[in-house]
Amino acid sequence: MKVIVTGGAGFIGSAVVRHIIEQTNDEVLVIDKLTYAGNLESLDSVSENKRYHFKQIDICDRKELNVVMASFCPDVIMHLAAESHVDRSIDNPSAFIDTNIIGTYTLLEASLAYWKTLEATKQSIFRFHHISTDEVYGDLHGTNDLFTEKTPYSPSSPYSASKASSDHLVRAWHRTFGLPTVITNCSNNYGPYHFPEKLIPLMILNALEGKPLPIYGNGQQIRDWLYVEDHARALYLVATKAKVGETYNIGGHNEQKNIDVVNIICELLEELVPNKPNGVKCYKDLITYVTDRPGHDQRYAIDASKIYQDLGWKPQETFQTGMRKTVEWYLQNKQWCDHIKDGSYARSRQGII
Ligand SMILES: NC(=O)c1ccc[n+]([C@@H]2O[C@H](COP(=O)([O-])OP(=O)(O)OC[C@H]3O[C@@H](n4cnc5c(N)ncnc54)[C@H](O)[C@@H]3O)[C@@H](O)[C@H]2O)c1
Numbered sequence: 001m002k003v004i005v006t007g008g009a010g011f012i013g014s015a016v017v018r019h020i021i022e023q024t025n026d027e028v029l030v031i032d033k034l035t036y037a038g039n040l041e042s043l044d045s046v047s048e049n050k051r052y053h054f055k056q057i058d059i060c061d062r063k064e065l066n067v068v069m070a071s072f073c074p075d076v077i078m079h080l081a082a083e084s085h086v087d088r089s090i091d092n093p094s095a096f097i098d099t100n101i102i103g104t105y106t107l108l109e110a111s112l113a114y115w116k117t118l119e120a121t122k123q124s125i126f127r128f129h130h131i132s133t134d135e136v137y138g139d140l141h142g143t144n145d146l147f148t149e150k151t152p153y154s155p156s157s158p159y160s161a162s163k164a165s166s167d168h169l170v171r172a173w174h175r176t177f178g179l180p181t182v183i184t185n186c187s188n189n190y191g192p193y194h195f196p197e198k199l200i201p202l203m204i205l206n207a208l209e210g211k212p213l214p215i216y217g218n219g220q221q222i223r224d225w226l227y228v229e230d231h232a233r234a235l236y237l238v239a240t241k242a243k244v245g246e247t248y249n250i251g252g253h254n255e256q257k258n259i260d261v262v263n264i265i266c267e268l269l270e271e272l273v274p275n276k277p278n279g280v281k282c283y284k285d286l287i288t289y290v291t292d293r294p295g296h297d298q299r300y301a302i303d304a305s306k307i308y309q310d311l312g313w314k315p316q317e318t319f320q321t322g323m324r325k326t327v328e329w330y331l332q333n334k335q336w337c338d339h340i341k342d343g344s345y346a347r348s349r350q351g352i353i
Contacts, residue, residue: 001026001240004074006059006107007081009038011194012131012228012235016078019232021046029072031065032081033058033099039345041336042193059103065110075122076239077111079104080131082163085197089159090294100162101169104130108173115179128181129239130170134224134249135160136185139297146303147185149247156295174245182242184235186250187302191228191322192329196340199258200323203265204330205337207286210277213266217292219259222299226252227322230315237311248310251302254319262287264319268327 003020007013008030020026032038034056046052053072057064059081081103083089083096111128118126137147138154153168155161167183174181194201203213234250242248256264266283280286307313317325330337339345 001075002029002073003027003239004029004031004068004072004077006031006077006079007038008032008054009034009040009043010080010084011037011042011198012189012231013080014039014042014193015191015228015232016080016235017043017052018046019229019236021049021052024236025051027051027053029053029055029068029074031055031057031059031068035083035095036346037084037195039193039195039336039340041339041345059107060098062106062110065107066113069110069114070117074114075125076127076129077107078129078131078235078239079107081107082166084159086135086157086159087197087293089157089162093158093162096158096162100159101165104166105169108169108179112173112177112179124180126180127239127242127244128170128173128179129235130167130181130183131235132167132183132185133160133163134185134187134251134300134302135297136164136167137300140299140301143299146301147249148303149185149249149306156297180244182238182244183247184238184250185247186231186234187224187226187252187300189228189231190225191326192333193336194228194326196337200261200265200326201330201337203262204269204327207266207269207283208273208277210280210286212288213262213283213286214288214290215259215262216290216296219257219262219289220298221258221296222255222301223258223261224251224301225254225256225261225319225322226250226315227317227325230317230322233316234307234313237313238307241311246310248307249302249304250307250313251304252315252317252319253304254315255299255301256319259287264323265327268324272327272331
């Protein structure tokens with residue numbers, strides 16, 4: 001199969017690309033604008049493979065999309081390109097509207113035009129897989145409630161509102177124009193190659209430097225964490241096996257309070273890096289509570305029983321095994337982190353690397 005992965009230089013996109021190149025015989029074309037979140041160094045392990053291709057394209061650029069679809073002829077489009085950081089969406093929502101809404105609309109239009117050129121068998125194989133978030137459902141206040149595929153949308157932040165909009169567009173392009181789409185809504189991911197502005201890598205890297213570990217509010221917010229490679233397996237399964245028009249929730253059965261996540265990181269670091277930075281007696285002493293994020297969702301938790309029943313997927317990692325792998329990865333891949341910190345990873349965006 002030939003698979004286009006939009007946003008393939010990002011955190012989850014690069015895991016999907018590595019999964020496809022390493023575990024299948026498919027050919028992959030990554031389409032990525034290479035914003036601050038795109039990092040070609042996350043694709044170093046597959047970049048020499050003949051089945052891997054890359055084009056620096058903005059998904060809002062219809063002409064470029066037309067050219068690339070006509071020349072690559074994809075069987076599947078996995079759409080992960082997005083602005084993805086909630087704090088950035090509060091500071092400056094406009095890029096979120098552009099990429100997540102206009103970009104998805106543009107990609108849908110280009111995909112539909114391409115799909116109409118295919119002969120009937122190819123048309124029936126084709127899938128447009130939209131990768132979305134559980135944040136479209138808003139938050140949960142009861143302790144036992146779970147998001148199902150039928151939970152009404154109630155997004156809280158500009159990020160989740162823009163993702164909700166894109167989900168609606170994808171459903172409309174299926175229902176109105178017949179484009180064969182599938183949608184997945186996933187909980188918080190963690191794992192290797194996660195950009196250091198996000199909670200888990202930020203805490204690991206700050207602790208190693210003896211910097212404060214800032215926790216929003218009282219740290220009691222609950223997230224359902226999924227190891228990114230488990231997500232990549234689920235996405236490939238859905239893209240290749242799900243029935244047209246389906247939606248699947250994907251989650252890790254791993255509800256954790258933010259403060260507990262940070263405590264686990266500190267405990268792993270005590271074991272793996274007992275030699276602490278100057279003046280630090282205990283990593284947990286670095287924990288600092290800061291003013292809460294406006295509109296901060298209290299709890300997310302996913303009912304992932306449908307994807308298990310229909311497609312047999314369940315996560316392979318527990319939070320304990322996944323967190324250990326993650327902390328070890330950051331310890332062993334200092335260069336990847338240093339290139340983000342000193343900005344040199346950005347050279348890949350200018351085509352220098
Ligand atoms: N990270 C999570 O925990 C999580 C959970 C559920 C769903 N998701 C969804 O999964 C997808 C991927 O998330 P991520 O964490 O890997 O994001 P990310 O921010 O790490 O990566 C996004 C990628 O998209 C690219 N991009 C941004 N704007 C673009 C544009 N206009 N044209 C082309 N490329 C563009 C960036 O360069 C980057 O490589 C997103 O759609 C996100 O909403 C993420």
